[in-house]
Amino acid sequence: MVVETEVIRHEYLRHDKKFPHVWCPGCGNGIVLGSLLRAIHELGLPKDDVVVASGIGCSSRLTTYIDFNTLHTTHGRALTFATGVKLAKPRLKVITVMGDGDATAIGGNHFIHAARRNINITAVIINNSTYGMTGGQYSPTTPYGSKSTTSVYGHVEHDFSIAELAVTAGAVFVARGTVYHAAQLDKLLEQAITKRGFSVVEVISNCHVQHGRRNKLGDAVTMITGFRDRAVPVAKAAKMSAEEMRGKFTIGVLCDVDKPVSSEEYDRIRQESCQLPQ
């Protein structure tokens, strides 16, 4: 395992990039980075064929550190850039990494339309329940009643469930993991990246510095082990009542269906229309 970690670190991190990274010690973003690299390594994808696009936020800084074709776009728009890359060069593996605010507030429209459109792209959303980078304002996943720098009296709005939103919008593969369940996260990412069509992995993560501190959720370790206690595997959750599920959330694969992939359908149109008179 140690040897394997060394190999991955060596192979996939950018050595010409000035480290250290921008993340706070204990931030879950690093765990997601590790999982993503392990998944790509396990799948044996050539680095030159992988494009990772991100938006703006702490989580979206992830693309700076990894040695692929990387694209750090504008806030909320990673999926739009990714759509252009994928359609222009379909042989590339395109993955996006976004924060909860990035993907479901400013980028919410792109997110649901990417799911509806079903292009072969994987979206990884690191959900830390806040806008980490700008100092801990409330995001679309900040729980009702929580404190943030823009809801010091307690949040009066309700939160999105990102994975359920993705299912409803039409994503063919949707999973939820946490930064505590890193081994499971590796596998979920592998499945998502391999899936034909638009796949989504929501990762429940910690921002102990902003969200955690303001809501007295403890340090990084306390928050991360808290995910262990609140996460319920999908199969088990199916047998539990709403009352039993209160304060908990499901992890695992929420949806795995097959649908024509629009980027592949378009390829067919291209081939057919090339035969038509010009």
Add this chain to the structure above:
Amino acid sequence: MASPETGQRLLLQGNEAVVHGALAAGCRFFAGYPITPASEISELLSVMLPKVGGTFIQMEDEIASMGAIIGASLAGVKSMTATSGPGFSLMQENLGYACITEVPCVVVNVMRGGPSTGLPTNVSQGDVLMARWGTHGDHPIIVLAVSSVADCFSITVRAFNLSEKYRVPVILLSDEVVAHTRECVVLPSQDKIRVVDRIAPSVPPEWYKPYADNNRGVPDMASFGEGYRHHVTGLVHDERGYPTQQPKEIESFLMRLHDKITKGFSEIMITKTQMMEDADVCVIAYGCVSRAAMQAIKMARAHGIKAGMLQLITLFPFPRKAVDAALRQCSAAIVPELNLGQMAREINRVNQTGTRVVKYNRIDGQMITPDEILKQILGVS
């Protein structure tokens, strides 16, 4: 332009000619969102692009369209979007991204009356300064204006060529009148068209520095998936593409972005003069208004007035040299525009001779007529 023997003679609308120009220039990716008076560009490309192995996609909005064309261009495919005022407003943030990351792309703005939803089916030239300054921060950009269906073809090709050569987004300003007017044009055969492509790196991948300066000021551009893995970010970056906070690196990077355009001034600034040899009064115009202006000049000549025309095709970088020459030569310049004087303001800014610059403006959604311009010419003669 090629003769009818070698080229193709067609009756086209301006918007259709833009499509032909784009395809001739090598555009193989288009992302857009429907809007009057630009929709015909999307519609025709949705038919044409798959036939030539390209891609058309209708995105969920103009923000997404702009993002998608940048993504496609980074993957190595020449790309374009087309819109009108409201959509052009939405594109501004990602347009700035294309400026700072030096991603070639062409954005067509078929101008209609504004502000806001304004006058969707009426002509205007109200977006001229927005095309120059719409996105935040000091940024380089090229803005070209078309005045005829023939221009819609040839200037679209030029737009792509400049965009590829200088790695800068090019805004093609069309307007409702040019877009929807049908004219007979001869499209040159493909082998007569000069097509410029971005320069790919020739060094091995491990030597490649994606934003390193060179004598052109335009770094070689590697496409995603060709072995030259690199980082692209809208943060100010060093020559390897990584975010930097070093004042020295920041300044030299941002200055290079501007300098590369300055270096290309002689090629980028496109203007056209007609009947200027002996002119004493000139009309400085662009877009559909230059058509009316040319007619007015001919009418003025019939009155014995030495009138001439300076047509601006490049609006930005501002063609100072050509404007300066016209102002030095003439005792007065008429600047007719379908806005409240956006280019007249620029012309006045460079006017060092004290030449009278007379604005003539309409913002009622109607064209300026030759008679109206003639009246202005007579007024200063």
